[in-house]
Amino acid sequence: MRRPGLQYPASPDAPKTFTGGFTRTVGVLVLCLSATGSAFAQEGDPKRGEQVYKACKACHQVGAGARNGVGPHLDGLFERTAGAIEGFKYSSAMKKLGAEGLVWNEFTLDQYLEKPRAYVPGTRMSYLGMGDSRDRTDVIAYLKALSQEAPAEDPTKANGDRPEIGSVAMQLEGDPEYGEYLSSECVTCHQISGRADGIPSIIGWPKEPFIRALFDYKTNVRSHQVMQNMTVNLGNEEIAALAAYFGSLDPQ
Secondary structure: OOOOOEOOOOOOOOOOOEOOOOHHHHHHHHHHHHHHHHHHOOOOOHHHHHHHHOOOOOOOOOOOOOOOOOOOOOOOOOOOEOOOOOOOOOOHHHHHHHHOOOEOOHHHHHHHHHOHHHHOOOOOOOOOOOOOHHHHHHHHHHHHHHOOOOOOOOOOOOOOOOOOOOHHHHOOOOOHHHHHHHOOOHHHOOOOOOOOOOOOOOOOOOHHHHHHHHHHHHOOOOOOHHHHHHHOOOOHHHHHHHHHHHHHOOOO
């Protein structure tokens, strides 16, 4: 969606600034803006948006006390500069666009949610996109309401003890060097760069959601056969070590 030399407009009606000759891009952008403007002509339904948001809950928290997970928390999302939450491991692509002026609002979120990898090439978000414009309008309305709450005092800190499968491994201090030794089979599929092209990124995940995901496969809560085979014989120390290693890496 974005091209070099094009600065992101803040809204469909905002003036567009170009620093190069991108006539074809202008035409594409105008079409996109027209379509998006039509979507926002209708009022979003936050109640319906709450249902749509269920697809996002595995990675993102929003509302009072929200914390970072696989994705950053979404409190204070609107008018937040992209890639700006301290302590969260964003892709270099997201941080770069934030430094160039990308700010989240109704318009930019709509564009990103439609096709995340097209809007931010190199994002480590593996979600393929939300094609229905009504779904996007409604989930943005829901996020506008919930994101006004304050996040946890330290959004990077795990929730602590709670009764769940994998909680023993979560309490261990994993050895990242041992995790690197164990990771050889993981990186035959998952890209060490953190890119999510074709397979989800696991680079930079916080410890708690990483361990929870592995136990979900280990106990057949998640149904991917390869991951079930990979995790079935892993013990707590091995899983904690893998979490420590992959969590220590920065997405490129």
